[in-house]
Amino acid sequence: MLNVNSHNPWADLGLAAPPPPQAAKKELDQAAFLRLMTEQLKNQDPLKPLGSQEFLAQLAQFSTVQGIHSLNSTFQGLAAAMMDTQALDAVSLVGHDAMVVAERFGYTGGGIEGEIGAPMAGRITYEISNAAGEVVHRGALDANRPGYVPFAWDGLDAEGKPFPPGEYRIAARVSAGDRTEAAVPSIKARVDSVSLTSQGIVLNLSGLGAAPLSAVRRIG
Template identity: 50%
Template structure:
């Protein structure tokens, strides 16, 4: 372990005990300590080789800049915390409402139904296919898009045979045109939005998450519409 030359410390007006205590308590010097060191350096400089005062001023300016940045970071952190709290309160007000999110699968409960919208590429017929977890097509719906954009759809929870679809996970796929069930998988998918009930709000490391019944958790930014 290296030893401390107390003679040199004394020439600067410092002692080993005070230096050790300061380092242990803070790990860094403050502005007052920095100015004291600068003053001691000026007092103990070689009169035949005086130090450039501009260097000291530059060091002081740099120290002040760093200190200012640290204070700004602290202020920004406080502001971000306030904004996050405000956003949490706003998100909490969505509990009990229905939210529209983009999804390709849902968790269906027997006897339930599903509402949503398909982003049609053009006006005309659109085919929506609903498939169970075994890959079996249980329902094929045809909806008519009056124009490109959002087109509403409703699934009553029944299969093509008219019986109630059982509880489970179902996949959704929408394509342009009146497409046969066997050809839907080959066509280009259209974006589907589903309307789900907001059960709760969670604060995750990635941000606020809305927990939607039968759909799962979605970040607040992914919500397309609330009703």
């Protein structure tokens, strides 16, 4: 078998190897566009020169593309700056209480507080059930007008014994005459930490888990 030792002929001559060929650009940048237009003007048919309107149209087309590219870059920078600002604002929420729209919550004892959003004036009724779907508490509130009405649950049964920790659910509705509509409950929870995800800023809440910043109705 013939063994061929690979060697670098450029090194043998004391020269540096030429750089590898670069892949052809798929996009026409400003310098390439200007060179192309210069060659077009130099090699145009003298009997049919490029008209001023056509020349200006090409310039306008390139300017539009460049403008869109610059605008996209500006918007990307603006979005990044807004994200940084929101992140700093969200970090300042750690340790504070937040009123968060939620139908499920992790109960650890000591009761809960929250609000129920009524779409109209009327009688609000709500139920709290455990993970098995058993109703452990029923309550009623009066909404004098559309808006939020506070509620509280002490976490005790009819005999005054505390319910065990676990996952619970709250459902609410408001009735006025023959009309009944769903009401939106919110739970008060402490902000433990903040996460920055590809979907945006997420608050990690005690008893509620992760919730997007958009689910927070009020802080404090």
